[in-house]
Amino acid sequence: MENRTQHNDVKVKTLAAQGAQGKLEARLYTPAGQTAGLIVFFPYGGFVTVELNDAEEFAMALAARTGYQVLAADYTTATQRPFPAAVEDAHAVLKWAVRNRARLGWNGKNLVTAGIEAGGNLAAVAALMARDRTGPALHAQILIMPMLDPGLTTCSMRSVANQGGAARAAHACAAGYRDYLPRAIDRTHPYACPMQSSRMKGLPPALILSADEDPLRDEGEQYGAKLATAGIRTTVRRLPPIELEEPDARCNCARKETVLHEIATFLEGLEGPE
Numbered sequence: 195m196e197n198r199t200q201h202n203d204v205k206v207k208t209l210a211a212q213g214a215q216g217k218l219e220a221r222l223y224t225p226a227g228q229t230a231g232l233i234v235f236f237p238y239g240g241f242v243t244v245e246l247n248d249a250e251e252f253a254m255a256l257a258a259r260t261g262y263q264v265l266a267a268d269y270t271t272a273t274q275r276p277f278p279a280a281v282e283d284a285h286a287v288l289k290w291a292v293r294n295r296a297r298l299g300w301n302g303k304n305l306v307t308a309g310i311e312a313g314g315n316l317a318a319v320a321a322l323m324a325r326d327r328t329g330p331a332l333h334a335q336i337l338i339m340p341m342l343d344p345g346l347t348t349c350s351m352r353s354v355a356n357q358g359g360a361a362r363a364a365h366a367c368a369a370g371y372r373d374y375l376p377r378a379i380d381r382t383h384p385y386a387c388p389m390q391s392s393r394m395k396g397l398p399p400a401l402i403l404s405a406d407e408d409p410l411r412d413e414g415e416q417y418g419a420k421l422a423t424a425g426i427r428t429t430v431r432r433l434p435p436i437e438l439e440e441p442d443a444r445c446n447c448a449r450k451e452t453v454l455h456e457i458a459t460f461l462e463g464l465e466g467p468e
Contacts, residue, residue, distance in 0.1 A: 231304025
């Protein structure tokens, strides 16, 4: 069953997307006027929750600012089934969106994968899977403070994580990975840790937004460097410091106009579908 509402010229429709093993809650945010494409967005939650409600204001702002439709999708949490359930859902939702483009009111052009924190991991991995499994073709990937290093080995994870709210964020990352990747061998799988991938070729252009004073900062920037070295068109930006005391701090940070401007500028700078 679909529910429709409208906020600030952005129409919101609740629907059920098809995951790898069943239906997933999803919300489609459609801005006024002709849309430029579709962003499939995966919310944060450290792999153990999916904060679809908390991400709503960000998704609406993203749709309004970019002119893209935004499909925010649920995924299987680690407490239900560990890796690879969530990433299989992420790739399945991309395929479902393409199959159901008429239902979504999307013309099939400019498909983008995006996410925050654990959702950023899924967005990056969905891009790898789309390349490896011959589709769907992606226009771009947008990774916002992504969780990309299950080993928690970066300098920012070791140093920034000792500071106030950042310590709680680092602890939440570690706890989430314990549930998501209970088998040690999975922690080096490229679909769990994209930085472990030995093949970066054939991936879509990337925008990676890290944040000063966030323990996830360095892994995003390192992934961006790896993509750029492989010849992938990559833009990496470090955002101003954020306060991590509140559970939805990353979404609050991402709603800032500077972040929306970075995303809109990046998408406007792409010449066309890959």
